[in-house]
Amino acid sequence: MIQGKEYIGDWSYYSQSDRSDRYSACKRFLWIGGVEVSKKELIAWDKLYIPKVTGGLNIIVIQAWNKAAICKLLWNICTKKDKLWVKWIHCYYGKRTTLWMNQPKYKKIREEYPKCSRRRLICNNNGAPRWVFILYLNLQGKLRTRDRIAKWSQIEDMTCPLCASGPETADHLFFECAATSQVWEMILKLRRIIRRAQGWSEEVLWAEVYANGHSAMSNVYRLRMSASVYHIRTERNLRYSKEKPGK
Numbered sequence: 660m661i662q663g664k665e666y667i668g669d670w671s672y673y674s675q676s677d678r679s680d681r682y683s684a685c686k687r688f689l690w691i692g693g694v695e696v697s698k699k700e701l702i703a704w705d706k707l708y709i710p711k712v713t714g715g716l717n718i719i720v721i722q723a724w725n726k727a728a729i730c731k732l733l734w735n736i737c738t739k740k741d742k743l744w745v746k747w748i749h750c751y752y753g754k755r756t757t758l759w760m761n762q763p764k765y766k767k768i769r770e771e772y773p774k775c776s777r778r779r780l781i782c783n784n785n786g787a788p789r790w791v792f793i794l795y796l797n798l799q800g801k802l803r804t805r806d807r808i809a810k811w812s813q814i815e816d817m818t819c820p821l822c823a824s825g826p827e828t829a830d831h832l833f834f835e836c837a838a839t840s841q842v843w844e845m846i847l848k849l850r851r852i853i854r855r856a857q858g859w860s861e862e863v864l865w866a867e868v869y870a871n872g873h874s875a876m877s878n879v880y881r882l883r884m885s886a887s888v889y890h891i892r893t894e895r896n897l898r899y900s901k902e903k904p905g906k
Contacts, residue, residue, distance in 0.1 A: 702801050711782045714775035716795065777863060779871050785878055786885035793892055794885040797829060798863065802892065804829050820898040821891075830858035832895060839891050846883050850876065 709715030735745065777798060784791045796802050805817050805827040819827040821838040834843040840856035847854065857865070862884075870880040 702796070702799055706799075709772045712774050712778040713772035714778065714799075715772075776867050779877075780863075780866060780881055780884070783873070783878065784881045784885055786882045787889075790882075790885035790889040793889045797833065797859070797888055797892075800829060802829060804832060821895060827895075830860060832891065833859040833888060834862060842891070843887060846887060850880060850883070 706714070707716045708718045708720045711717045735742070780798065781791060781795050784794070786794075793802070801807075805814055805819075806829075808814055809817065817826045819825050819831055819836055821832070822836045824837060825831050825835070832839060834840045834856040835858050843856040843862075844854075847856070856862070866880065866884060870877045870884075
């Protein structure tokens with residue numbers, strides 16, 4: 660999406676309006692896979708660039724990274740006086756002005772945020788990136804379940820397409836639903852956890868306590884959790900699309 664850290668500094672050559680346009684294009688590409696104008700952003704951008712341990716995705720803030728890159732160049736001018744290009748700058752520009760020197764880091768330029776209790780579910784998850792990303796959206800309460808869609812669009816049927824016995828919410832879909840609870844309980848048994856499936860909020864709290872470590876069992880639990888959320892969502896979307904007229 661963003662062409663790597665080494666290219667971020669090149670944005671300084673563009674005007675403020677051009678940088679804003681490119682920044683907006685990056686945001687649209689994240690959510691819809693294209694650069695067309697859209698209002699489908701699921702999570703506010705200022706929550707995505709905070710570190711993963713604090714509940715974000717650690718996406719680089721271009722403005723802050725550009726400041727850090729400029730400060731690094733200034734620091735090199737101050738310390739690496741044996742370099743030819745530094746000697747040239749000191750020779751032609753050093754006599755005319757006084758350079759303010761500092762070595763701030765990107766992390767210092769960016770604001771500090773408190774650590775999130777569920778950070779290990781994302782940071783230490785060895786699942787496929789698409790699994791972890793959908794899990795992240797669900798942890799943020801941003802998956803498009805019917806109760807959320809009904810807030811901005813009219814929906815005639817709020818019933819869960821997997822069990823057809825209750826309204827579709829995140830808590831119901833993961834894992835109060837009769838269909839998905841059976842799947843999750845089978846997965847729990849593979850890890851020798853004998854208990855009934857709970858709603859999403861309770862399952863997250865359980866994982867924060869019992870699957871928050873670095874052990875192999877905790878890693879496998881987090882992987883299975885992200886895989887389950889992803890594939891249940893995929894099956895839900897498939898059945899939802901078949902319910903639409905003309906399908």
